[in-house]
Amino acid sequence: MPETMFAPGEPPFLKLSGIGKVFPGVIANEDVSIDFRRGEIHALLGENGAGKSTLMNVVTGLYQPDSGEMILDGYGVEFAGPPAAIAAGIGMVHQHFKLVPRFTVAENLALGWNETPGWVAPGAIEAKARALSERFGLAIRADARIDSLSAGEQQRVEILRVLSRGAKMLILDEPTAVLSPVEVASLFDALRRFRDGGGAVVIITHKLDEVMAVADRCSVLRAGRLVGTHRITDVTPALLVGEMIGRPVDLPASYPRARPAPGPDAPAAMVLEAVSVRDEAGVTRLDAVSLVLRAGEVLGIAGVTGNGQPELAGVMTGLVAPFSGRVLLGGAPAPGADPGAFAAAGVGHVPEDRLRSALAPSLGVAENAVLREYRVKPVGGRLAYNAGAARRFAEALAVAANVRLASPTAPIRGLSGGNQQRLVLAREGRIATSVLVASYPARGLDIGAIAAMRERLAAARDGGVAVVLVSEDLDEILALSDRIAVLTAGRLMGVMERAEARRDVIGRLMSGRAADAEIAA
Structure with missing residues (x-):
């Protein structure tokens, strides 16, 4: 990390102070204080449901904090919604992309440009898309339809859409979840270029090897609370795992069998x-x-x-x-x-x-939990659907899966990707x-x-x-x-x-x- 990027006395681009967010039955964030600086890549770590995405949804105006304050460039701010956060220079690329599949890359980018007129020639918006691509070092095919692109290509479009609106802080939620190793390397190169140009980057992730490779600092959340913030050069993956989980976790190199492996003649x-x-x-x-x-x-x-x-x-x-x-x-x-x-x-x-x-995604946790068994008693049978039994089934499934639920009727899209x-x-x-x-x-x-x-x-x-x-x-x-x-x-x-x-x-x-x-x- 270039030490010169942190001038003496320079305030962080964004400072969170005592942020709290509560949903019915669940404390998502409690007294979280973190600062995000220009010229750094900051990784946000934690278990599924630790409150990482919720915290960034507060930062981008999707949620309003129940306590605490946000300080942007030394001034207290409140974002009534994502447009206000974007206007302040904060943009987020979500884990599940929000592109229009039947539009081209250029058309999707044009949707984010305030200056786009009511009608414009396709060649003009494609030329602007290519100029953006060259400026930020993110290769795209301006005339390609979104539904013809790989996950990595779609992600580049999402990032360009955020950057085209003047983002100074780029937040990415699980950015490498569906990328190939080559696409991951390309993404990290682009993030480093943005950082070295004075931008602030926040990555929400679980992948410790990637954190160690690309981040300058990291913050760890557990059960909604901040456990610690560290320079990457001062930590090891084992230390971070201990902070995330609260105990040492090892992934064995093998899983011994309870009985001999089946041979070629096995059923x-x-x-x-x-x-x-x-x-x-x-x-x-x-x-x-x-x-x-x-x-x-x-x-x-x-x-x-x-x-x-x-x-x-x-x-x-x-x-x-x-x-x-x-x-x-x-x-x-x-x-x-x-x-x-x-x-x-x-x-x-x-x-x-x-x-x-x-x-x-449009249904609740209970409906999704019983998708495979909605015709079977006690949930179904004889053309009847027992909503109470479905809720109880969902609660039992969540316990078995070690997922905390605010309510079995909550929308499934409200859960983190890992909990889903x-x-x-x-x-x-x-x-x-x-x-x-x-x-x-x-x-x-x-x-x-x-x-x-x-x-x-x-x-x-x-x-x-x-x-x-x-x-x-x-x-x-x-x-x-x-x-x-x-x-x-x-x-x-x-x-x-x-x-x-x-x-x-x-x-x-x-x-x-x-x-x-x-x-x-």
Whole structure:
């Protein structure tokens, strides 16, 4: 961190003093005091539900504080809403992007420009978008539609939209949750450029390795209170974990089995026979993949994001019908695209995009908790829906998932992303009596929740469930898997036993190159 950026006596850009925010039944923030300075990247750490996003929603005017004050450039301020915060130079990029999918990049950026006239030629706004891109070092395709972009490209558009409105302080909520390693590196380069130009950056995150790599200072929240603020050079990941969780947390390198791993002759919970999938444009996304899922094992699917993993998970859970080949479920041919039939056969699914594929954002926690069991007593049956039973079910599920609820009727979108993920995993684990497909289940989770998630997957394995773990985190794959399959460009590059797996071999397969070592099919 450039020490010269902090001139003697220079006030912080934004100072929070004794901020408190209370919701019915939950203290979200209590007496939080932090200062954010120009020329620094400040990481905000804490468990799911620790109050990080709530605090930043107070800063950006989405919520009004119940106590305390905010001091901007030495003057007390109150923001009646996000427009007031933006006018003061504070902008936030939320975890779930707020772009118009059918608009182009340039059109989405133009929505944030006050000077945009009622009608303007597409070429003019595209030229301005490209100028913004060059100014801030964030590469974009000005004429591309948002729904054709990767998550990393969409995030760049969100950041440019905030910066185009004159932001001096940029807040990012879980900015790397859905990014590839290459996209993460590109994002960090852009944030450093903004910082070095005198901007203030706040990152809400759980990823300690990224905090150590990019942040200058960090503040830790636990149960809504500030535990400490540190220079990154003065702390270790272990110290930060202890402050976040309140106890040491270790992620084991392996999870011992309660019984021996199933062999090649073990019962197959699901079989894929030369399954191929094509998208609406006729492009092959999954190419003749054959796999056997054995009851009582974890099959890890390794690969860089975007190499056929969504299509593979879709085929395994009935969301996607194979273009060719077939799926056998319990020894019988499975229906093509019928997720209800797969769920009834004991297949649970934790998708990579929980808000789009696992939850109904406009509904409450209780309705989302019973999505898989609303037809079953005591919640349902005989065309009746018992709202009281649904609330009790949601409360019990929240306890099992270690999620604090203000109310089971609260909107599900009001929970942190990590708490949403915990509830989805607990809900899907209940119905997964045969197969549990977990796609990037650690996304958005703090280290304590990751440890609990891994233990839950290991417990499902020991209970005889065939667990499919899709991840690009090799440490996670190696810690949990009995066998490891590598997927590249929709093709199965190889399947190996965990005892035979080597990082260099997996890395070569992930990059599309043949392995030097022999790989068992």
